[in-house]
Amino acid sequence: MAFGKKKSGEAVDPLANTPLNNIMDEVVDLKEQPIPEGHHLLEVDDLHMFFHTKDGVVKAVNGVSYTLDRGETLGVVGESGSGKSVTAMTIMGLIDMPPGKIEGGDVLYRGRSLLQMSEREMQNVRGNDIAMIFQDPMTALNPVYRVGDQIGEPLRIHRGYSKKDAVDRAAELLSMVGIPNAEQRVREYPHEFSGGMRQRAMIAMALACDPDILIADEPTTALDVTIQAQIIELMQEMQKQNGNAIIMITHDLGVVADIADKIMVMYAGNPVEFGTADDIFYNPIHPYTWGLMRSIPEQVTDEKKPLTPIKGNPPSLVTLPKGCSFSPRCPYATDLCRNQVPLTYTLPDGHYSKCHYALDPDFIKGRAPENSRTYAGGNPRVVVDEPAGAPVAGMAKQAPGTVTAVDGALAQHDTKAASAEEGEE
Amino acid sequence: MPETSTVADAITYTPDTPLTAEEKAKLEPSQRGNDPLLHVEHLVKEFPVSSSIFRRNSKRAVHAVNDVSFDIYPEETFGLVGESGCGKSTTGRCLMRLINPTSGTVVFNGEDVSDMKGKELKNLRHDMQYVFQDPYASLNPRMTIGELISEPMYIHNEGGTPEQRIDTVRELLKVVGLNPEHINRYPHEFSGGQRQRIGIARAFALHPKLIICDEPVSALDVSIQAQVLNLLDELQQEFGTAYLFIAHDLSVVQHISDRVAVMYLGSICEMSDWRSLYAEPCHPYSQALLSAVPVADPDLQRSRERIILAGDPPSPIDPPSGCLFHTRCPIAQEICSQEKPELREIEPGHLCACHFAKPFPIEGSSIKL
Numbered sequence: 001m002a003f004g005k006k007k008s009g010e011a012v013d014p015l016a017n018t019p020l021n022n023i024m025d026e027v028v029d030l031k032e033q034p035i036p037e038g039h040h041l042l043e044v045d046d047l048h049m050f051f052h053t054k055d056g057v058v059k060a061v062n063g064v065s066y067t068l069d070r071g072e073t074l075g076v077v078g079e080s081g082s083g084k085s086v087t088a089m090t091i092m093g094l095i096d097m098p099p100g101k102i103e104g105g106d107v108l109y110r111g112r113s114l115l116q117m118s119e120r121e122m123q124n125v126r127g128n129d130i131a132m133i134f135q136d137p138m139t140a141l142n143p144v145y146r147v148g149d150q151i152g153e154p155l156r157i158h159r160g161y162s163k164k165d166a167v168d169r170a171a172e173l174l175s176m177v178g179i180p181n182a183e184q185r186v187r188e189y190p191h192e193f194s195g196g197m198r199q200r201a202m203i204a205m206a207l208a209c210d211p212d213i214l215i216a217d218e219p220t221t222a223l224d225v226t227i228q229a230q231i232i233e234l235m236q237e238m239q240k241q242n243g244n245a246i247i248m249i250t251h252d253l254g255v256v257a258d259i260a261d262k263i264m265v266m267y268a269g270n271p272v273e274f275g276t277a278d279d280i281f282y283n284p285i286h287p288y289t290w291g292l293m294r295s296i297p298e299q300v301t302d303e304k305k306p307l308t309p310i311k312g313n314p315p316s317l318v319t320l321p322k323g324c325s326f327s328p329r330c331p332y333a334t335d336l337c338r339n340q341v342p343l344t345y346t347l348p349d350g351h352y353s354k355c356h357y358a359l360d361p362d363f364i365k366g367r368a369p370e371n372s373r374t375y376a377g378g379n380p381r382v383v384v385d386e387p388a389g390a391p392v393a394g395m396a397k398q399a400p401g402t403v404t405a406v407d408g409a410l411a412q413h414d415t416k417a418a419s420a421e422e423g424e425e
Numbered sequence: 426m427p428e429t430s431t432v433a434d435a436i437t438y439t440p441d442t443p444l445t446a447e448e449k450a451k452l453e454p455s456q457r458g459n460d461p462l463l464h465v466e467h468l469v470k471e472f473p474v475s476s477s478i479f480r481r482n483s484k485r486a487v488h489a490v491n492d493v494s495f496d497i498y499p500e501e502t503f504g505l506v507g508e509s510g511c512g513k514s515t516t517g518r519c520l521m522r523l524i525n526p527t528s529g530t531v532v533f534n535g536e537d538v539s540d541m542k543g544k545e546l547k548n549l550r551h552d553m554q555y556v557f558q559d560p561y562a563s564l565n566p567r568m569t570i571g572e573l574i575s576e577p578m579y580i581h582n583e584g585g586t587p588e589q590r591i592d593t594v595r596e597l598l599k600v601v602g603l604n605p606e607h608i609n610r611y612p613h614e615f616s617g618g619q620r621q622r623i624g625i626a627r628a629f630a631l632h633p634k635l636i637i638c639d640e641p642v643s644a645l646d647v648s649i650q651a652q653v654l655n656l657l658d659e660l661q662q663e664f665g666t667a668y669l670f671i672a673h674d675l676s677v678v679q680h681i682s683d684r685v686a687v688m689y690l691g692s693i694c695e696m697s698d699w700r701s702l703y704a705e706p707c708h709p710y711s712q713a714l715l716s717a718v719p720v721a722d723p724d725l726q727r728s729r730e731r732i733i734l735a736g737d738p739p740s741p742i743d744p745p746s747g748c749l750f751h752t753r754c755p756i757a758q759e760i761c762s763q764e765k766p767e768l769r770e771i772e773p774g775h776l777c778a779c780h781f782a783k784p785f786p787i788e789g790s791s792i793k794l
Contacts, residue, residue: 079646080617180736194737195509224508224673229717229733251646254719258726277723295651296721297680299703304680306658309651313616371722 030129031212036111040067041245042091042213047105049090052098056318060086062269063105066262070212073239073246075256075277077292078266079314084249085135087266088215092132093122109213128158131206135218137198141190147174148186151205158209173204177234196227200234207238214239215247220255232259253292257281265289268315268325275351282371285364286353287330293369324356332357332367460535461496462634462667463520468493468529470515474742487741489515490526491691497635502661502668504682504699506675506714508738512691513671514558517637520669521553522546534634551581554628558640560620564612570623571608574598577630584630597626600663601656618649622656629660637669642677654681676718679703687711690741690749693768697775707771707782710750748780756781 035041046065051058060083068074076084089095091107091114107114109129117125126132131154134140142150151173152166161169167186175182177200190198199219206214216235220228236259239246248256256263256277263280265273265288273286284290291310298305312329315321321328327337336356345358357363471486490512497503505513519526522538531538533549541549554577557563564573574594578584584593595605601622612620621641628636638657642650658681661668672678678685679699686696687710695708706712713732720726734753739745745752751761760780768778 079648178735196737225675225717225719226508226713226734227737228719229731230735232719233733252719253647253721254726257719257721257723281721281723292648293721295648297651297654297676299676299679299715299718299720307651307655307680309655310648311652313618313649 030110030112030125031210033110039108039111040069041110042068043106043108044087044091045106045108047087047090047107048103049086049095049100050103051100053318058317059269059320060100060317061090064264064266064271065105066264066271066274068213068245068247068262070245071239071243072261073248073256073259075260075263076247076249076266077251077253077256077263079251081314081317082266083269083317084266085217086269088132088217088247088249092126092130092215093117093119124158127154127206127211128209129211130213130215131209131211133199133202133206133214133216133219136222137195137202138190138222140202141198143190146187146189147193147201150190151186151201151208154205154208169208170204173208174201177201177204177207177238178230179204195223196230199223199227199231203231203234203238207242207244210242211244213245213247215249217249218251219248221250221252228255235259252296253281254296265292268320269317270325270354272326272355273351273353275347276349279349279351283351284368285347285351285358286326286355287332287367288326290367290369291329293371324354332363459499462499462501462534463497463669464530464532465496465516465520466494466530466532468516468519468531469527470512470519470524471527485742488691488744489741490519491744493529493688493691493693495686495693495696497667497669499634499667500661500665501684502670502682504678504685505669505671505688506673506678506685507688508673510738510741511688512741513688514639516688517555517639517669517671521550521555521637523555547581551577551631552634554631554633554636556621556624556628556636556638556641559644560617560624561644563624564620566612569609569611570598570603570615573612573623574627574630577627581631593630594626597630600629600660601626602652616649618645618652621645621649621653625653625656625660629664629666632664633666635667635669637671639671640673641670643672643674650677657681674718675714687714690738690744692749692778693776694750694779695775695777696768697777701772701775707775707777708750708779709754709756713755748778 044064044066046063047061048059048063049061051060062083064083064087066074076087078084086095090100090102093114102115109125114122114125141147148167148170149163151170152161152163155161155166155169156163171182171186174185179185179197179200185193190201193201199222203219214235219235220231223231232255235246235248238244246259248259250256260277263275263277264271265280265286267288273280273284273289275283280289284293288310291308294308295310297307310329311331315325315328321338323336323338323340324330324333324342327333330337334356340356342354342356342358344352344354346352347359352358468490469488469492470490471488473486493512493516495503505516507513515524518524520531520533520538522541526539529539533553536545536549538549564570568576571591571594574597575584575590578590578593584590591608594608598605598608603619603622603626607614612623615623621644625641641657642653645653654677657668660666668681670678670681679702682699684696684698685702686693687702687708688694689710695702695706695711702711703715706715709732713734716729716731717733720729732755734755736753739749739752745762746765747763748754748757748761748766751757754761758781764780766778766780768776771777771782
């Protein structure tokens with residue numbers, strides 16, 4: 001490699017002579033270019049990425065589609081092994097090909113296909129236009145480099161900062177993400193940081209080049225709830241300041257409740273349900289989404305109900321079950337489910353689900369879990385400490401009694417669409 | 426000013442009249458008038474730290490557990506909650522003498538644990554088992570799950586002939602929801618949730634009286650977590666085992682526990698039965714913990730009040746003066762940095778270590794969750 005042959009006489013500092021500086025030369029900054037008409041910031045269109053292993057073909061990403069605009073947050077929810085991280089890594093071009101292979105679909109960033117880009121162009125995109133925060137801050141930071149050098153690295157690579165400027169900017173970024181004494185802290189090593197601080201450092205690193213899209217892969221799973229709340233708040237704040245888009249990958253629906261605009265629920269490489277946060281939380285139409293919701297312990301003070309977990313384990317992606325991949329674990333599965341792969345059923349507002357019964361209100365009614373909106377009428381169980389009859393904020397948006405469980409998901413969508421139109425006028 | 430009673434008074438509750446068996450079964454396990462299965466008093470664990478090799482005798486120490494007292498009753502689930510580094514796992518390990526406490530008493534089943542040696546200790550561990558946090562690290566990769574689950578029986582020379590032991594293992598696998606045919610498989614062939622089931626089956630192999638569950642579900646996905654929680658619940662009803670359930674997620678602890686203690690920096694700051702703790706958390710730290718749990722409901726999540734604590738817990742090497750929580754407390758006053766609040770009973774069975782808990786609340790000291 002040319003990198004290794006570079007002459008470095010005295011001090012051995014691999015960061016000091018970063019050869020990657022050169023890749024800036026003739027590449028245009030994609031971020032500065034306008035989004036072409038009719039395109040979104042990021043468009044993932046029916047993406048298929050399979051791993052060809054000696055045990056068989058692993059269908060890790062099997063038909064994922066979504067669009068994302070600046071300032072938006074997409075929550076990607078699913079169990080481990082459902083393909084959430086692999087989808088993100090495919091977008092970033094971080095999957096080794098082979099064994100990975102794109103089997104179809106495309107990823108467009110500002111109208112340009114990321115999958116067609118050369119490695120050199122991708123290097124310019126990574127960290128600069130699309131940045132990623134990894135799950136485990138303990139392993140994602142390099143233990144032998146100072147935190148400041150690591151945060152400054154993208155600036156040196158993409159912006160051509162000098163080493164000193166990069167460290168100074170790293171200190172600013174660190175104090176921006178809420179780490180006290182940032183000037184001293186940049187000179188410390190990752191082991192001197194606590195878990196929450198490491199994750200903050202990761203966020204600072206990801207935001208260094210002011211990216212368009214921030215992909216956060218389970219950013220809080222390794223952290224305590226109190227620190228998790230801090231990190232989520234920080235990401236929201238940063239988004240408000242920079243206007244970037246966020247793709248938040250998590251297995252806990254609660255984490256994306258107040259941050260996501262759109263949510264995609266994934267199961268076995270498939271997006272089984274996609275919609276706005278309201279759709280997913282208040283009108284879920286896929287039994288897997290219901291299962292995820294019922295698995296979360298409710299905060300109650302009167303009586304404990306046993307949890308209703310999803311039975312069994314996620315299937316192996318090599319030998320997917322015949323028919324709907326969720327059918328072996330679905331409590332409502334019928335022969336149709338076990339034999340035929342469901343199509344994607346889309347409601348008028350773009351909320352879609354891969355379930356044979358997605359458009360059947362009778363099926364959904366009574367089976368979908370209750371939530372604060374279906375309790376409309378002031379059920380005291382909704383909020384701890386809430387006196388009976390008192391309206392809960394947020395519920396006031398709907399007149400009590402108008403919405404029963406999901407009394408015709410379509411009917412309710414219509415009213416929503418109508419009110420949206422009124423707003424536009 | 427109402428009388429404040431000491432910890433010891435509050436945790437031994439005796440009903441006035443003897444109860445019938447039926448009435449007893451309806452009560453919380455701690456109120457049935459039974460003697461506690463485990464009694465912990467003033468437990469302290471300090472780990473000495475030597476700042477440099479030249480000053481090896483320096484008195485600095487990590488105060489991991491600092492004067493912790495509680496009781497666990499038969500058939501009860503006692504939850505221990507707190508952030509990482511607050512000493513909850515160290516407490517669990519001290520109880521089982523996996524590490525030796527610096528001082529304090531631990532009485533299990535009427536016997537003092539602290540001076541046990543050899544055979545006594547082995548017998549203690551027969552009745553007190555441990556489920557570890559990381560299902561990937563706590564199973565020996567070179568043993569089949571049959572060997573893993575039957576190992577406690579070999580060690581304690583129980584369970585009859587090898588054939589009978591294998592039958593017991595098959596039975597246990599069935600109970601925890603695994604296929605008995607998989608008895609000869611190795612841990613790597615199982616998923617995280619299944620491995621945690623193996624760990625639970627191993628803990629139940631000797632029908633212990635108490636199982637210490639150290640974050641048994643925090644490494645698992647929510648859907649699998651619910652499976653394991655339900656399993657623990659079912660096993661408790663079947664075998665009448667008591668649990669010490671250690672976790673950092675309050676919603677999980679609430680779901681499984683009868684009584685809950687919240688720990689901060691090595692000390693218990695609030696202890697109560699789960700109902701009153703969740704309905705009326707009195708310590709600002711408990712309130713912060715409760716409000717940090719995300720609710721899977723955007724309307725509620727946006728509308729409810731939240732306390733987001735700043736920063737990380739202070740170092741347990743130099744704990745703050747006065748109230749340990751005053752450096753992060755949203756309602757801290759002058760007295761908090763000077764005087765350490767006592768863990769006092771604010772309501773029957775509800776203990777709280779805060780100067781401003783009932784009956785002296787200060788304005789805005791509690792939030793509506």
